[in-house]
Amino acid sequence: MGVTVLQQYPVPEHKTGTYVIELLTKRILALGATQQGQFLVDCESYLSLPQMGSTKTVHILHNSEQPASVFSILESGTKNIHVIADGLFDLLMMKLSQHYTSKKQTKIESKGPRFELGDFCVKFGSVTMNQNFKGILIEVEYRPCVMANAVWGLLREFLQGLLGPSITVQPPQHLLSRMNEIYAPIDTIYQYLEHFSAYRKVTGLRSA
Template identity: 65%
Template sequence: MGVTILTQFALENKTGPQTVEVLSKRICALGAVQQGHFLVDCETYTSVPQLGHQRTVHVLHNSEQPATVFSLLDNGTKITALATDGLFDLLMMKMSQFYTSKKQTKAESKGLRYEIGDFYVKLGTVTVSSNYKGILVEVEYRPCVVPAMCWDLLKEFLQGFLGLTAPTNPPTYLQNRMQEVYTPIDTIHQYLEHFTMFRKSPGIYRN
């Protein structure tokens, strides 16, 4: 994989499907070809009070890595990332007496996946507990693995179909990692940041 950037996108007075349709037309006008669908989901668990200091475990799945379960353990001071196989989901079920799923917080981003030259573009409709929250755009530039070496190109590409709403700075998570080799877990961190924002938002955009 290459370097991936995530950004939220909204159009005033447009519903979710209408916004996706606008973006689809823009990206196809640039020569993109639809390449199936994608799904990223996140379930969050918190430790029971008996364990003392509260810990949070975020479990994420990405259809780009179907055999991998990503988990981010947050103890309040640092986040530890793990990439495991599907047995981790079973492990969380068996640990239900120690970690409980947070109610009404399951987040998903799903939609169409496009290919245009060296880029992959994914237009995700985000829901939290089945309630529509907004649109999340994922762009991956495949030939590069160091964010600093391709950020300007990614920024220019995003501006090409998002216009003035495209980000002018790298995502917060990447800003201190621009010289490091990009890995799938970096994409997961970005998704968690956005899912956390969507969970806190009132869902002002219409579905």
């Protein structure tokens, strides 16, 4: 597991998401990448019932890169607590339905093609919430390196080269505090959650 950066890519007016992803696909294939299947990251959120005191939110995420794991993040005020569990955790959440209710209409996912280019792994995901297109998320992983601090300059150079100079590349908010730590799969999940939460707040719908 190498350092991963998640980057939002704007969809211009009068253009569809599929068109932009096709454009990016052509670009990365021209650089010499090979397509290695598809990927999917999804997120479902549960709200605690009022009789348990203050409302808490539990986000359940799956990542096709770690197919045997379920990631859950509990939002409780200022602190986020995460638990990484087996696939059985999904069934456990169903059992807990009398304490936590699922907000079905906010189920959000990012899916699309996955490419390998040298030591990089690049994924172009189109984000949909309830079949409604929301935007494009680009995930870039540099697999040999495990420290964000050391590899950030290199990743920025790669992203700038791939996405063009019009996009400003900033280190993700979540990574800023963990620049000198060893990167773990949960760090990717936190980045997805960050972006998903932002997309949920945006009300405007776009055509896919």
